[in-house]
Amino acid sequence: MRVQCVLCDQIEQIDEYSLRAKRLRNRRIQMYLCPTCDERISVKTIQRHQTGKFRLYEERKQKNNFL
Numbered sequence: 001m002r003v004q005c006v007l008c009d010q011i012e013q014i015d016e017y018s019l020r021a022k023r024l025r026n027r028r029i030q031m032y033l034c035p036t037c038d039e040r041i042s043v044k045t046i047q048r049h050q051t052g053k054f055r056l057y058e059e060r061k062q063k064n065n066f067l
Contacts, residue, residue, distance in 0.1 A: 001025075005034040 001021045004011050012034060014021055023030050033041070048054040 003032040005037055006031045007037045008034060010034050 001014050001016045001024075002011055003014055003021075003024065020032075024032060
């Protein structure tokens with residue numbers, strides 16, 4: 001299966017029957033990142049976490065007082 005990285009537009013070949021290929025076929029919103037872009041993003045994310053200014057905002061769920 002031919003896939004294209006969404007960041008660098010590099011075209012690669014992955015196994016047709018792999019789990020990743022199945023996810024890309026069945027969920028069109030799923031995007032493919034080549035190993036170099038994936039590594040670069042993970043390193044930069046870890047660096048942002050270490051600064052202490054990185055915060056994940058979670059959706060607050062309202063309590064239902066009637067239950």
